[in-house]
Amino acid sequence: MNQLTAWGKSIQFLLGLQNQDETLPDVKEIQIPIRNGNLRADWYTPKTKSLGTIVTINGLAPLGNRDPRFIIVNKSLSKLGYTVISPFFEEICDYKISLRNIDDIKDSILYISGKKEISPTGKVSIFAPSFSGSLSLIAASDKQIAERINTLCAIGAFTNVDDIIGNLFANQNLDEYGRMILLLNFLPLSIGENKSLFKAIKLAILDNYYKYKNNLLEPHYSKMKKADRDFFENLKYDSAFRMKHWEIILKKGGKNRNLLTALSVTNYIHSLNLPILLIHGTTDDVVPANESLLLHQKLVALGVECKLCITSLISHGDTGFSFKTLLEVPKLISSFSFFFLKAYDR
Incomplete structure (x- = not known):
């Protein structure tokens, strides 16, 4: 995939998010074994040859991977040509914040990347909003997990x-x-x-x-x-x-x-070494945009390939991008093109 194609995918993705069809498509449901049992997950298969595998990590919401907004995200990513695996993280969906959240994400990444029929190259990319974006960054600081990840997009994540x-x-x-x-x-x-x-x-x-x-x-x-x-x-x-x-x-x-201490991304920054996209809303009323700005500065100083997009087009950890001002759309297109280019399995 070249840069021009990645821009096209980014535009297609943002247009897809404007779709109000929240219907769950015909997806295959699989079980992901984790150290504390199993997680069910929805497997979205693209109609064309897969460009790569993206794992979407739901935020603190009871419907989790089947939250209407998240279904739209998953469908949009799949329509681009990516295989999408979207697990239902029971602990996160039940509003339980613990170290198990991080372990569940790690176990999911290891299992999904290890299944040839899902991820032929043995690598996945991560798309995670809000609290789960921070958890995913912490999980990716583990060298064994990082080796299985092409890139990571965190929307509205916190640092401390x-x-x-x-x-x-x-x-x-x-x-x-x-x-x-x-x-x-x-x-x-x-x-x-x-x-x-x-x-x-x-x-x-x-x-x-x-x-x-x-x-x-x-x-x-x-x-x-x-x-x-x-x-x-x-x-x-x-x-x-x-x-x-x-x-x-x-x-x-x-x-x-x-x-x-274990839930602060700050404490793992020196172990992060993979392409990262940080997106944050300027009017985020949960996590200030300065959190992503600070994280971006620290990662760039360490030589990590990291792109930052702070935009007024979203609120906290949102997955629905409004086109209320066209002036910021090119910045979003450029940012997501970075993610889709890195998520492409060569």
């Missing part, structure tokens, strides 16, 4: 997890969906177990995602103890209250501290 959590807790104007997911995972480190409270947080997240008319939270909320309801309201609306608990979490040592 401490900064992101602190920012979301402190700034009331930022995205509540992301904040509640972080509270669900890290607040137990401050207050311990409280089934009623954490159920309320989980239901609030699901209501935010599905946009239910009759929400799931209300029936449970009405039965909660007053103390738990007050605590929940403080979590939603009082940034000082949240920050007090974040400070408690940061003071914790042992496994708690190790998890936060």
Whole structure:
């Protein structure tokens, strides 16, 4: 594939993302063995000879690989001529943030790249938005995994997890969906177990995602103890209250501290050595675009082949690119052409 062809693929991809058809096509469902069981995955087969294999890693959303927006992405990549494997990462889809997330991504890459009928060359490329973009970067810092990857596209990824959590807790104007997911995972480190409270947080997240008319939270909320309801309201609306608990979490040592350290891409930068595309929305209300800018600067300084695109055409970790201003479209085309050129299996 030459540069001109890659530009054409990029234009075709961006046009494909404008398609509103969220119907799941006729895909083959396969099982991917991981160290903790199996993951189901959708296998999109192109109509022409495959240009290469792309593994798409879903973000923190309950529908995962079958989120309507992600189906459109997978179909668009397949229509370009790429084989697409899109696993359903159960832990990530259940809003569970842990080191297992990284292991599941690694195991998936090893299995998919090792199947000749899926990846004849033994290599894949990675397309991952949001939280999963950062997890994929961490997974790719493992030399054994990096050897199986042609290139990696991370959309709206973070560099330092401490900064992101602190920012979301402190700034009331930022995205509540992301904040509640972080509270669900890290607040137990401050207050311990409280089934009623954490159920309320989980239901609030699901209501935010599905946009239910009759929400799931209300029936449970009405039965909660007053103390738990007050605590929940403080979590939603009082940034000082949240920050007090974040400070408690940061003071914790042992496994708690190790998890936060292990989730920061910053700590793996020196082990990253493969072509990387970073895309970030200027108005991202979960992870500031400065995170990708900082990561790009560090990677380039280390001699890593890395391309950065900061654009107003997307929000946080989004996979739907709006053409609301044509001035930025050429930059997006150039960026994705970098990814498609590197993803091409020669």
